[in-house]
Amino acid sequence: MQIADFALERYFARWEFAVRHLLCASDVEGWRMADLLALADEDARARWAGLRLGYTESTGDPALRAEIAHLYATLEPADVLVFCGAEEAIFCLLTVLVGPGDHAIVTWPGYQSLHEVARAAGAEVTLHELREADGWALDVDRLLAAVRPTTRAVVVNAPHNPTGMLPEPGEWRRLGEACAAAGIRLVADEVYRFLEHDGRAPLAAGADLAPAFVSIGVLSKSFALAGLRIGWLASRDRDLLARCAAFKDYTTICAAAPSEVLGLVALRARATVLARSRAIVTANLARFDAFLAARPGFATWVRPAAGSVGFPRLAADLDADRLAADLVTAEGVLLLPGSRFGHPGNHVRVGLGREDLPAALERLAAFLDARGIA
Template identity: 45%
Template sequence: MTTLPPFRLEKHFSRWEFTARHHMTASDSETMSMAELLSLADDADREAWERLTLGYTETYGAPALREAIASTYEGLAPEEVLCFAGAEEGLYCAMLALLGPEDHAIVTVPNYQSMETLPVAIAASVNGVALRPENGWQLDIDDVRAALRPNTKLVAVNFPNNPTGATAEPSTFRALAALCAERGIHLFSDEVYRGLERQEDKRLPQAAELFERGVSLNVMSKAYGLPGLRIGWIACRDRTLLQRMEGMKHYLSICNSRPSEVLATIALKSRERILDRNRALCTRNLEELGAFFAEFADIYEWQAPDGGCVGFARYSGADGVEEHCRSLVEESGVLLLPSSLFVSDLLPVTLDRFRVGFGRKNIEAGLDAWRHHLLRKRGVIGASARR
């Protein structure tokens, strides 16, 4: 595999994530304290935590953790789960295990950068399938079918999507799985926002549940709001594939953090309570965000996403979205992600949008700073006004 290109989004976050006063583009849900999480533990997990020793764990993940993860899927066993140090490690290992230099892959655009750059670095060729704003960012199964080649080995999708928050229609997703099954293609499905859908009927089945070559990626970071645990996983009925990915992991993290495995097990056993809390917070924040964009409808175009905790708003100001995002963070401490960070080498990506997040508490403070920034620019309030 050739040298990978710079990770645009992560480089931007390295500069601003922990220095901006208002992180208004966070891609994770509100987290919780250790005390809050441990309060959810049953007697067995509380004892496991108190008796914890800091040794190595199994490369596949602790048995109790894999059992808890398997319980979130229909028809899967713990042996069909492989844990990783976050979702990125799982994605990396999967692409190396699924693709070779003679293969062809298909990925949705826009998407999280590594979902594209890894296949491009590994495979002989890669095609993008566009999620178009004029179509509500929906996946068109005919576009996938038209992109297929005799050597297609992988179709990679992400729903709810990052950065748009769009979710494919369940019937379309099932048709995609059926098409992949018919052609003997692996369907890699990034499902890290599953559980944060606005409506339950928008929640997709998990790829690993649908057929043997369905590969489901998930993590404790996004919908659960526990990124500091660094626990991700891949679920798949193709156990030979899991064995190949285990071999990749031997060169990377080798095993997960033992304390994190116990804490993730506690969270997964209380997943409905955690997800209910995070969905309620997203719902409240979406109302605040919708009212804000309506207040400045002359420069913003906004459609609430189907799920997840990020959306892709349009900016029509004369200065352009790049300058708009730059001035917001440098002058007012409001961090957004311009669409240039989601550009693709495969297909054009609209360059008049930015990613905004709504999964965390205290969104009002960020919106207040954002509003004051706009009003200062318009001369409505003095340049020295600060909030």
């Protein structure tokens, strides 16, 4: 298999653990082990204390699958397949789902594996561009106009990385109905679900819209547990899940036993876990919004509607790649230039999930002040 470098991940491999402040992380500040374990119920405490470090069930621990199924309106535990992160779930799903002669439509700019894996599997890919001039909105009519007789999958990431786009519920259902009527699988990457801003409700999960549709989830983002590497596919199409499970025998076989128990703890305490994430992201969204309002000479943005990232556009006299490079050198603060998504606009991704965002903004302010950028 020939696959292009994952530009964003290569950038993080270079910088993530070498900088003072990650102002572009997409995850929420990770839980400390002791704090998470303090949320465990009696059953989970017993599972943790008595855990044997052997292989686990390749489909995922049954209790974990049951808790994941509770995140959906129509699913049972058997409709859930556990992976090592959403990344593995994406890799297995798209490799199984499409091949030479097939066509897929994928939202863009976006998380590269959503389109790159389909391409590497031999499919033709049409990128559905989200446009800043439209408020980054999903354009359902334009998307459907790209459908071909060979279209097997429509892949939508919502809440969206990097723009924070959340489709209008009516448009989301309309897309689902059109895909179902055309026999096309809707694949919904929902890893930022449950981080909706300003009182918006989560969208109906893709897997709940139609039996063939697939939801991709993970504990890394809204649940603030990236280190567990627990992700999943959810779908009522159990034949598809079985094919993905068979493919997974060639990647990781099964998840890490400690991660499955810790994931169970988090999902059973999800009200507490999600409230913490929302509190962090909501406060940071207000801070970043105020920062931009006070410095129009730096950047402007379409305020994200959901998720833990946003995609401001720098002022015309600044260059996103140059500024990110100078900022990390001068202040140890990392921004992610839009070029890492292959996006030609002058944008940077900012992350709203980290507790050191106020300190990162102070350094960014000092950097801008030193250059007379207001």
